[in-house]
Amino acid sequence: MPSRHALDFDPLDEALKPPPDESDSEHAIRLAQEAEAKRVSQAIDDSLRAERQLQKKKNVVRLLLLGQSESGKSTTLRHFQRLYTPNAFREERVLWRSVIQLNLVRSIRTILDALSNVRIQQPIDSGGDESDDGPNFPQELDFLKMRLAPLRHIEALLIAKLVPPNEDEAISLPASSSVSNYQSTRSRSSERSWRTQEVFVRPTTTWKGALAKSSRANGRPHSFDAVTPGSRDEAQEVLHSCRHDIMTLWNDRTVREILRKRKIRLEEFPGFFLNDLERVTSLKYTPNDDDVLKARLKTVGVSEYRFEMEAAAGRESGTEWRIVDVGGSRSQRRKATWVPFFDDVDAIIFLAPISGFDQVLAEDRSVNRLEDSVLLWKAVCSNKLLANVELVLFLNKCDILDAKLKAGVRLSRYVRSFSDRPNDLETASKYFRSKFSAIHREYSPNPRKFYGFCTSVTDTTTTAGILASVRDMVIRQHLKQSKLL
Numbered sequence: 322m323p324s325r326h327a328l329d330f331d332p333l334d335e336a337l338k339p340p341p342d343e344s345d346s347e348h349a350i351r352l353a354q355e356a357e358a359k360r361v362s363q364a365i366d367d368s369l370r371a372e373r374q375l376q377k378k379k380n381v382v383r384l385l386l387l388g389q390s391e392s393g394k395s396t397t398l399r400h401f402q403r404l405y406t407p408n409a410f411r412e413e414r415v416l417w418r419s420v421i422q423l424n425l426v427r428s429i430r431t432i433l434d435a436l437s438n439v440r441i442q443q444p445i446d447s448g449g450d451e452s453d454d455g456p457n458f459p460q461e462l463d464f465l466k467m468r469l470a471p472l473r474h475i476e477a478l479l480i481a482k483l484v485p486p487n488e489d490e491a492i493s494l495p496a497s498s499s500v501s502n503y504q505s506t507r508s509r510s511s512e513r514s515w516r517t518q519e520v521f522v523r524p525t526t527t528w529k530g531a532l533a534k535s536s537r538a539n540g541r542p543h544s545f546d547a548v549t550p551g552s553r554d555e556a557q558e559v560l561h562s563c564r565h566d567i568m569t570l571w572n573d574r575t576v577r578e579i580l581r582k583r584k585i586r587l588e589e590f591p592g593f594f595l596n597d598l599e600r601v602t603s604l605k606y607t608p609n610d611d612d613v614l615k616a617r618l619k620t621v622g623v624s625e626y627r628f629e630m631e632a633a634a635g636r637e638s639g640t641e642w643r644i645v646d647v648g649g650s651r652s653q654r655r656k657a658t659w660v661p662f663f664d665d666v667d668a669i670i671f672l673a674p675i676s677g678f679d680q681v682l683a684e685d686r687s688v689n690r691l692e693d694s695v696l697l698w699k700a701v702c703s704n705k706l707l708a709n710v711e712l713v714l715f716l717n718k719c720d721i722l723d724a725k726l727k728a729g730v731r732l733s734r735y736v737r738s739f740s741d742r743p744n745d746l747e748t749a750s751k752y753f754r755s756k757f758s759a760i761h762r763e764y765s766p767n768p769r770k771f772y773g774f775c776t777s778v779t780d781t782t783t784t785a786g787i788l789a790s791v792r793d794m795v796i797r798q799h800l801k802q803s804k805l806l
């Protein structure tokens with residue numbers, strides 16, 4: 322058993338103990354020395370912490386996605402996920418089924434509402450050609466509408482599934498609009514009321530998690546089973562049972578003619594799946610990569626996606642990427658939302674959907690989409706906080722621009738300065754590129770290189786190559802900035 326003396330004795334205490342005969346002045350000197358030693362130790366700790374933070378900063382690449390609503394920011398983010406964290410992307414694909422179902426249901430409602438307004442106002446004809454099945458159509462339409470009525474219930478069900486219960490405003494934001502499309506319908510409030518609703522989710526509410534939870538709440542054993550292929554999914558069952566009627570509606574010549582007359586080009590709407598009906602309404606449907614890129618879910622707030630490239634190698638290994646995706650509608654662009662992310666960003670991908678030259682903003686129907694993009698680009702180029710940030714411009718939705726021009730829409734009608742140039746994709750995209758490049762040159766506070774790409778970010782093949790070039794450029798810029806730190 323240790324002696325009492327051994328337990329009480331602490332050699333460290335003994336060594337640090339003030340000498341028994343310490344004078345007052347020696348006592349004061351000793352206290353001052355101890356305080357100085359504490360200060361030095363604190364300074365070393367602080368410097369080590371700062372060094373660690375700097376190191377951390379050096380290993381984080383920050384990329385910000387900017388552009389107006391529906392410009393393709395979230396789609397570009399999903400592309401990054403698909404390319405650089407393919408396993409995680411593949412695992413989450415199945416969760417997009419509900420979004421795609423909702424996109425489809427909304428397209429069907431667009432058609433039905435467009436038809437009901439025609440019917441109220443005048444008997445349906447097919448462009449003045451009275452010989453067609455026009456006169457019988459209203460009655461057939463009524464039957465079709467009746468048979469498609471369960472889709473309303475499905476829509477409510479899907480919204481409840483995607484949006485958390487306390488998110489009242491989650492369906493109250495406006496949807497896509499084309500100038501000519503809405504000119505003729507502006508006064509019809511009933512038609513507008515539903516079309517001006519777009520489902521959005523806040524990244525912070527993690528809708529993917531909400532989906533998983535909702536299936537648990539239904540008493541099912543597996544968290545993702547509501548969306549697991551082969552399992553029971555009420556929305557999918559209803560869509561499957563309505564598929565013939567949906568096809569009849571979408572493929573009807575008179576319906577197409579009415580949509581054409583109303584200048585409702587559904588194919589150009591975000592979240593368009595009517596051309597994939599057979600596949601998307603099948604009971605075993607699981608979204609593929611293209612479907613996930615085509616699905617539309619508006620962003621409200623800010624979402625940050627962090628990842629280390631799964632195939633990271635060499636100088637990139639250990640580098641964490643943080644891609645920030647913001648909501649692009651006007652209410653989302655307030656300083657408080659966007660500007661905090663300008664701070665230590667390495668590069669910005671700015672998306673300008675050049676197909677929007679004949680469309681107005683969903684949130685402000687007095688503003689042309691192209692004009693809005695140009696003004697936003699000017700503001701980003703001239704922003705002093707971003708003076709040393711590389712700007713990458715995606716002139717996006719080139720596929721839609723191409724289709725529009727091929728369909729005979731004349732660019733010069735909306736963009737006078739385009740004048741009598743050939744009305745084709747190549748000429749138009751070159752023209753826009755030179756305009757955006759001139760703004761970049763003129764408004765950048767310091768000279769910087771212009772990176773401009775014509776993109777269709779829903780196209781997996783072409784976008785993969787472009788994102789690889791962007792990735793290399795961003796890494797170079799990041800290394801340059803790190804050296805300056």
Ligand SMILES: Nc1nc2c(ncn2[C@@H]2O[C@H](COP(=O)(O)OP(=O)(O)OP(=O)(O)O)[C@@H](O)[C@H]2O)c(=O)[nH]1
Pocket residue numbers: 388389390391392393394395396397590591592593614615616617618619620621647648649650717718719720721776777778779780
């Ligand atoms: N055809 C085509 N569709 C595109 C293209 N880029 C994006 N889309 C579609 O346009 C819709 C809107 O894209 P998002 O990526 O959600 O737009 P966003 O910029 O994130 O919009 P907010 O979240 O409202 O700010 C989606 O349905 C996309 O699939 C493109 O180049 N071509």
Ligand SMILES: [Mg+2]
Pocket residue numbers: 394395396618619620646647648649
């Ligand atoms: Mg978005």
